[in-house]
Amino acid sequence: MTDIQTRSDVTVELVKHSATDSDVATAARVSTIGGSHENTVDLARDKGLINYLMRDRHGSPFEHTSFTFYVEAPLFVAREHMRHRAGHSFNEESGRYKELAPVFYVPAPERNLIQVGKPGAYRFEPGNPVLGLLTRSTMDDAYRAAYDYYQDLLASGVAREVARMVLPVGIFTSYYVTTNARSLMHFLGLRTISQAAAFPSFPQREIEMVAEKMEDHLAEQMPLTYAAFNRNKRVAP
Amino acid sequence: MTDIQTRSDVTVELVKHSATDSDVATAARVSTIGGSHENTVDLARDKGLINYLMRDRHGSPFEHTSFTFYVEAPLFVAREHMRHRAGHSFNEESGRYKELAPVFYVPAPERNLIQVGKPGAYRFEPGNPVLGLLTRSTMDDAYRAAYDYYQDLLASGVAREVARMVLPVGIFTSYYVTTNARSLMHFLGLRTISQAAAFPSFPQREIEMVAEKMEDHLAEQMPLTYAAFNRNKRVAP
Amino acid sequence: MTDIQTRSDVTVELVKHSATDSDVATAARVSTIGGSHENTVDLARDKGLINYLMRDRHGSPFEHTSFTFYVEAPLFVAREHMRHRAGHSFNEESGRYKELAPVFYVPAPERNLIQVGKPGAYRFEPGNPVLGLLTRSTMDDAYRAAYDYYQDLLASGVAREVARMVLPVGIFTSYYVTTNARSLMHFLGLRTISQAAAFPSFPQREIEMVAEKMEDHLAEQMPLTYAAFNRNKRVAP
Amino acid sequence: MTDIQTRSDVTVELVKHSATDSDVATAARVSTIGGSHENTVDLARDKGLINYLMRDRHGSPFEHTSFTFYVEAPLFVAREHMRHRAGHSFNEESGRYKELAPVFYVPAPERNLIQVGKPGAYRFEPGNPVLGLLTRSTMDDAYRAAYDYYQDLLASGVAREVARMVLPVGIFTSYYVTTNARSLMHFLGLRTISQAAAFPSFPQREIEMVAEKMEDHLAEQMPLTYAAFNRNKRVAP
Numbered sequence: 001m002t003d004i005q006t007r008s009d010v011t012v013e014l015v016k017h018s019a020t021d022s023d024v025a026t027a028a029r030v031s032t033i034g035g036s037h038e039n040t041v042d043l044a045r046d047k048g049l050i051n052y053l054m055r056d057r058h059g060s061p062f063e064h065t066s067f068t069f070y071v072e073a074p075l076f077v078a079r080e081h082m083r084h085r086a087g088h089s090f091n092e093e094s095g096r097y098k099e100l101a102p103v104f105y106v107p108a109p110e111r112n113l114i115q116v117g118k119p120g121a122y123r124f125e126p127g128n129p130v131l132g133l134l135t136r137s138t139m140d141d142a143y144r145a146a147y148d149y150y151q152d153l154l155a156s157g158v159a160r161e162v163a164r165m166v167l168p169v170g171i172f173t174s175y176y177v178t179t180n181a182r183s184l185m186h187f188l189g190l191r192t193i194s195q196a197a198a199f200p201s202f203p204q205r206e207i208e209m210v211a212e213k214m215e216d217h218l219a220e221q222m223p224l225t226y227a228a229f230n231r232n233k234r235v236a237p
Numbered sequence: 238m239t240d241i242q243t244r245s246d247v248t249v250e251l252v253k254h255s256a257t258d259s260d261v262a263t264a265a266r267v268s269t270i271g272g273s274h275e276n277t278v279d280l281a282r283d284k285g286l287i288n289y290l291m292r293d294r295h296g297s298p299f300e301h302t303s304f305t306f307y308v309e310a311p312l313f314v315a316r317e318h319m320r321h322r323a324g325h326s327f328n329e330e331s332g333r334y335k336e337l338a339p340v341f342y343v344p345a346p347e348r349n350l351i352q353v354g355k356p357g358a359y360r361f362e363p364g365n366p367v368l369g370l371l372t373r374s375t376m377d378d379a380y381r382a383a384y385d386y387y388q389d390l391l392a393s394g395v396a397r398e399v400a401r402m403v404l405p406v407g408i409f410t411s412y413y414v415t416t417n418a419r420s421l422m423h424f425l426g427l428r429t430i431s432q433a434a435a436f437p438s439f440p441q442r443e444i445e446m447v448a449e450k451m452e453d454h455l456a457e458q459m460p461l462t463y464a465a466f467n468r469n470k471r472v473a474p
Numbered sequence: 475m476t477d478i479q480t481r482s483d484v485t486v487e488l489v490k491h492s493a494t495d496s497d498v499a500t501a502a503r504v505s506t507i508g509g510s511h512e513n514t515v516d517l518a519r520d521k522g523l524i525n526y527l528m529r530d531r532h533g534s535p536f537e538h539t540s541f542t543f544y545v546e547a548p549l550f551v552a553r554e555h556m557r558h559r560a561g562h563s564f565n566e567e568s569g570r571y572k573e574l575a576p577v578f579y580v581p582a583p584e585r586n587l588i589q590v591g592k593p594g595a596y597r598f599e600p601g602n603p604v605l606g607l608l609t610r611s612t613m614d615d616a617y618r619a620a621y622d623y624y625q626d627l628l629a630s631g632v633a634r635e636v637a638r639m640v641l642p643v644g645i646f647t648s649y650y651v652t653t654n655a656r657s658l659m660h661f662l663g664l665r666t667i668s669q670a671a672a673f674p675s676f677p678q679r680e681i682e683m684v685a686e687k688m689e690d691h692l693a694e695q696m697p698l699t700y701a702a703f704n705r706n707k708r709v710a711p
Numbered sequence: 712m713t714d715i716q717t718r719s720d721v722t723v724e725l726v727k728h729s730a731t732d733s734d735v736a737t738a739a740r741v742s743t744i745g746g747s748h749e750n751t752v753d754l755a756r757d758k759g760l761i762n763y764l765m766r767d768r769h770g771s772p773f774e775h776t777s778f779t780f781y782v783e784a785p786l787f788v789a790r791e792h793m794r795h796r797a798g799h800s801f802n803e804e805s806g807r808y809k810e811l812a813p814v815f816y817v818p819a820p821e822r823n824l825i826q827v828g829k830p831g832a833y834r835f836e837p838g839n840p841v842l843g844l845l846t847r848s849t850m851d852d853a854y855r856a857a858y859d860y861y862q863d864l865l866a867s868g869v870a871r872e873v874a875r876m877v878l879p880v881g882i883f884t885s886y887y888v889t890t891n892a893r894s895l896m897h898f899l900g901l902r903t904i905s906q907a908a909a910f911p912s913f914p915q916r917e918i919e920m921v922a923e924k925m926e927d928h929l930a931e932q933m934p935l936t937y938a939a940f941n942r943n944k945r946v947a948p
Contacts, residue, residue, distance in 0.1 A: 015737075016729055016734070017729070018727055018728070018729035018777055018779075023727070023779070026726075026887070027802040027887045028802065030781075030802050030803065030804055030885060030886060030887055031802060031803065031804060031805040031808050031809075032805065032808045032809055033804075033809065034804035034809060034811075034812070034884075034885045060800060060801065060802050061802055063800035063889060064779050064800055064802070064887055064889040065889075066729055066777035066889075068729075068734070068775050070741075089771060089774035089775055089891070090771065091738040091739065091741050091742060091771050091772055091775070092741065092742065093741055093742060093744075093745035094742040094743065097742050097743045098742075098743055098744065098745060100745075101745070173745075174741060174745045175741060176737070176738045176741055176775055178774060178775040178776075178777075178891075180800070180889075
């Protein structure tokens with residue numbers, strides 16, 4: 001039996017970025033001033049302008065920014081992430097071109113496992129600790145079995161793209177995603193839960209873990225934009 | 238043990254469409270004539286116009302058309318399909334909102350299983366019949382085991398969105414996809430293999446099976462557009 | 475001197491559509507039911523589902539619909555319209571391929587002409603009736619002069635694409651636009667003024683005239699979607 | 712009479728960028744290698760990989776790059792530019808929010824003025840020098856008259872958004888455009904004329920002037936990508 005590895009976290013690295021609050025303000029000011037501008041930072045004026053843009057839903061100035069992230073997450077998270085189309089570019093590890101490594105996701109003890117309520121209004125609750133142990137143990141068995149079948153198929157000479165059909169969506173994948181601040185805020189609005197939000201969201205916890213890490217990078221690189229996003233109830237412009 | 242079902246085919250149904258060659262010609266003629274037009278069909282003139290649009294890469298007139306398909310395909314096919322962003326809208330069966338049915342994909346006997354060559358220039362070959370039997374039998378076992386683990390997790394009270402992590406990418410999913418003729422041709426150019434194509438494509442066979450069925454519908458609903466696509470080497474405008 | 479024609483209205487014709495409330499409900503139900511569905515109309519259930527989708531910002535089901543409009547509007551309106559990218563396809567009359575007709579926009583007597591307030595918080599007021607007369611008369615003179623220069627340039631043998639440089643943005647153009655219900659609602663949210671809206675919008679009156687006519691068609695073809703849009707404060711999902 | 716200014720050139724400044732050949736290669740390698748990579752530059756290997764991606768139409772790796780340009784061009788050029796949707800973000804000087812400056816485009820002496828041939832197969836020829844002089848003189852008169860009408864309307868108290876209706880499409884505007892290498896190559900493929908191109912293009916000369924300046928920046932920042940674009944007949948992947 002191959003050894004498998006399990007993880008309960010996700011990786012999000014900011015590979016590169018070209019994204020400042022000043023980029024937003026500069027692009028917006030072409031509307032009212034025209035002409036070429038020095039990229040001067042005037043925090044006081046930029047703050048008011050950025051808040052106004054967010055409040056009145058002038059979204060395009062936020063697009064003149066770029067973030068490239070490297071992500072490691074289970075495949076079912078990648079699937080949800082790649083539903084985002086506008087302002088999102090992806091390149092992902094391929095089960096056709098390489099043999100996938102035996103790294104799988106299992107929920108951490110603090111991850112709620114029980115779903116309560118009716119469709120459209122679910123909430124999640126912990127379940128008892130024994131359920132958590134049982135779940136992780138069952139998933140471990142399931143992953144191990146699946147990966148062994150995968151290895152058997154590869155060993156018999158079957159192409160990677162066929163053998164991978166037996167691999168579960170809990171396996172880890174890796175991808176690059178490039179997006180801009182507007183599309184990133186749209187993603188955050190849908191994929192995080194926040195008391196500050198005007199509209200309720202019900203993301204699966206695992207994509208929210210990816211979103212939270214991206215949110216930290218937005219907050220760090222574009223503090224005025226991030227503050228305006230929260231102040232205006234986390235509705236992307 | 239739950240009974241599982243295996244399939245080696247995919248389903249593509251044309252649910253509805255608003256797509257004719259005449260739609261393309263009418264939209265294109267606004268450039269040169271202006272004004273409102275009767276949607277008159279003049280096959281001879283439309284044929285020349287549509288071929289000219291395709292040849293000189295005037296893509297936008299082909300966008301005033303709409304096809305909605307219902308698809309049943311394995312999840313690894315849905316993943317590839319949903320990488321297409323421009324002019325593509327998707328809604329898919331959700332492993333969060335429903336229990337997934339035990340229907341899984343296995344390659345048909347005629348599906349090539351062996352990959353030969355080096356990265357960037359692979360070709361596929363049949364393999365011997367015993368390999369085919371062995372592959373289908375192994376996949377059957379793998380699917381059965383995975384679905385049993387899934388059932389165990391559900392039975393223990395774990396939420397569907399957690400339990401599904403052990404399900405393999407060979408499980409069937411279903412989705413609606415709405416697209417226009419331009420985006421559909423772009424999809425076909427990348428996801429089918431054809432001697433008529435100016436650019437080589439290397440789609441996995443299973444998404445090509447979906448693409449071929451969509452191609453039949455394009456050919457039937459928009460024969461002039463389809464002929465021009467092939468005549469111009471299957472490069473979407 | 476060439477005779478010119480002036481208009482104070484815009485034309486919006488619904489050329490074709492494939493768009494019903496049932497399309498939205500059917501696409502949404504694939505998430506929870508899966509499998510192929512009869513396109514049965516159950517108004518009571520659809521109404522609740524559509525309102526839920528709008529409220530919780532599930533936008534994609536609204537994309538499986540298509541409207542194609544034919545529009546006649548001044549060129550400055552077409553410019554604003556064509557800033558909309560997602561889910562919008564355009565083909566427009568071309569000043570390169572045809573001689574543009576002498577039809578120009580002048581504000582109707584009821585169009586407010588005076589801008590009051592500071593940047594970011596303008597409002598418009600009527601101005602006195604004499605100002606209206608003077609404005610229309612000045613614009614008439616300006617249009618006539620511009621069109622004469624255009625005719626002079628064409629008569630001298632200069633290409634249409636060069637001669638048209640002297641034509642004003644008040645000249646009428648015509649175009650086809652194809653969009654879906656989601657993108658249409660986004661457009662309406664930004665390009666109309668409504669007391670029902672959660673977010674303020676400040677469209678120029680002339681593009682609002684186009685938007686209002688499109689809104690009528692949405693209301694007629696998709697009454698449940700339209701009601702849910704208003705009920706949820708005209709924020710497109 | 713107001714003094715007006717005429718120009719026969721366009722301005723394209725690269726405001727900022729996050730775009731190297733290495734960005735493309737790194738994103739592409741995640742498919743075959745997976746895992747996080749050092750952004751090491753290995754020109755020899757990158758060159759082969761980038762050429763392969765271009766040839767086989769793997770477009771997405773080229774999207775992990777970002778260019779922001781500041782452009783000054785006549786309004787009829789901005790209109791053509793803003794027809795590009797995928798991977799394009801724009802913010803433009805607004806005739807609603809500011810008084811437009813009296814700067815207008817006139818063709819340079821070397822700009823061909825005569826259009827010869829039939830629709831779909833035009834070519835342009837110089838015309839005699841007298842025609843050039845006459846054209847520039849007529850356009851100068853037309854622009855001057857239009858700008859005077861504009862000033863009259865503003866002086867009478869009419870809102871800027873109304874007064875600007877008389878301004879011609881030859882007036883200069885300014886805008887920021889942010890795009891990625893894939894979308895930029897698509898733009899270049901349609902808006903430049905080149906013997907190296909597999910598909911013929913017929914751009915108006917003035918947008919080609921903008922495109923040529925952007926092309927210089929692509930060539931400078933991403934030399935391997937640019938060489939592969941030309942080698943593969945200027946068809947964007």
